Amino acid sequence: MANLVIQLLSGALGGNLAGALMKKLSLGAIGNSIVGILGGGLGGLLLGLLGLAPTAVSGGLDLNNIIASVLSGGAGGGVLLAVIGFIKKALGR
8 A cells, every 4th residue: 555655646746747847748736746646556557567566455665665666656647747748739728
């Protein structure tokens, strides 16, 4: 469960970082955070299924699991924000 919380928080940070780096794709602070949280959860889930990150039920909080959760959540949040931002831009809104 702690891994999931770390992934969600890292996703929010990843979404906001991606929004700051890609100003034209930013959804605003709240939008970036919400999309980042969703992306962090999805990124952690997908990478967990591939065996590249710990899942919410897979075990303890050793340093490797924490780092993997931060990286998978942050990357998932940033990637989902970029995808949603590109879609929003393509629709012209």
